[in-house]
Amino acid sequence: MIKYIARKLLLMIPLLIGLTLIVFMIIHLAPGDPVDLMVGPNVTPEVHENVRKSLGLDKPLYIQYFTFLKNILKGDLGTSILKRVPVSELIVECFPVTLKLGIMSLILSFAIAIPIGIQAAIHRNTPVDYLSMTFALLGISIPTFGLGLLLLYFFAYKLGWFPVSGHESFKHLILPVFTVGLTDAAVTARMVRSNMLEVMGEDYIRTARAKGLNERVVINKHALKNALLSVITLLGMRMGWIFGGSVILETVFSIPGLGRLMIDGIFARDYPVVQGSMLILGASVLTGNLIADILYAVVDPRIKY
């Protein structure tokens, strides 16, 4: 298992290099001179040149990349052009909000999806199955921001149960968490169902039944445990989606999280902010996947390599 975890950790290296390359190229793929984009046309050539130098844009591309990597390792993500504060400070401010939202949504999503998916699989081709899968199908057909707007309209504006925006109290978080949790639960429930169905078709389940075991014992003791194992791999996958979706959700609910920071940065052409928040969002996705992989190895003794 140590070997397996070590391998997974080693695999993070190319992934992180890939991530930094993607983040690095954001500024270089932009059409036109990045300095022009950042400072605007109304500056003296001297200022222009100084900005170029301070960003290191006068050096060859690969040196720029290595400087970029070095700075990241030092924890220096550059300075926001708009707000003139270090990007790392902005991120430290915004990240906890996104993380809190993400983790709560993930918990809600799995709390809904696991029982529904399992029940649907056990009662396959019965009304229970059809009903839950119909809801799941509706859930995957509604975009997150659409459901967000709908919940916002009914529960915040019409009924006034929840505040319209903000993130300070628990009450502020309920609507956004439900929005992500519900849409994500739909996807997860479908996956849990097919995982469970797959396990139910295994030989050891047939053996357990052939032994004359009670169907409840077969499901709870034999099938459920194995189906839940594969659910852990889903955890990592869904974590990525939830962090990716945070960008959209934070815009709907005006939550000052990392996704909002990034979108504002894109419109303000504040490239260091965009790069910094993209880097942290991407790294959180990768960390999520890694945690899920390790967790999987810990709970499943079959993984040895």
Add this chain to the structure above:
Amino acid sequence: MREEYAIDKFKTKRIHVMDGYADRHVLDKPYRDSGITGVYERSEVDQLQDDVQQGYAYRRWGALKPLLSNRGAVFGLIVILIFVLMAIFAPYIAPRPYDEIDLPNMLRAPSQEYPFGTDEHGRDIFSRIIYGARISLKVSMLAVCFSMIIGITLGALAGYFGGVVDFIISGITDIVWSFPVTLLAIAFVAALGPSLNNLILALALTGWTGFARLVRGEFLSLREKEFVKAAIAQGIPNGKILFRHMLPNALAPIIVMMTMELPKAIIVESSLSFLGLGAQPPIPSWGSIMSGGRSYLLEAPWIFFFPGFIMALLVLAVNLFGDALRDALDPKLRD
């Protein structure tokens, strides 16, 4: 001399038998390994092959038959067709131009004149939604087609050549696969600047990993098949083997994946347009109409509601059709 033919176990190839040899196989012992099941007269072989051809035709199109008895699939297909027609004939169906600003009539509630109400510039939501179908379908279909082309090419190369080629391509695929599509697409749009074409490009450059993984797996197993080995032995050029011999055999799962990727692309397009990173005003993407409704949630909920409802309807239809198609075409995925 009596004309004799052997026939392989799939009954698709007929092999001329001469002097106890069928092709290169001696007909006593090894012919079992080559899958040859017997030696027949010409008329018998003709009869056998006719039956088999009919069987194949049935298998290929017969697989699609359950689709027509699946209510969800039929509903999905009809809705998809309606949307396609709506997109094509938008100028004839829409009562007003999508960008006609009419300030005295701003934020009108749905009525006979404006079935879905008007937005903050007095534009008719109904007309904008109809034109929006063009954007949604164009972006998602082009994006999925481009990702399919990228994915098939890379996956085929990786699966067929293996070795270093496979290592490099799979490595890149895994890296791109690790990040959520939304996040990557935003990165590309952030770099290239927000526009509809850049959005299509971004979706194509990020959505191909699923196709690449699928095609690589299919080609890995196809490569071990007799007919591919035979093609290689005959010295047929690699390109022809890849696309003429192998690709048609991997088509069913690719089509299934296409219908599964389409709704995702529709949702990502509308999400990015909602953020302002896709269609730019006054282009009426469903996402950008809804984004306008965000500021008038209480006064004019119809601005966000109708485009959202229409989009969910289309996505639901494609999902229903895709699920049924998967069950019909891809027995591996059937539970």
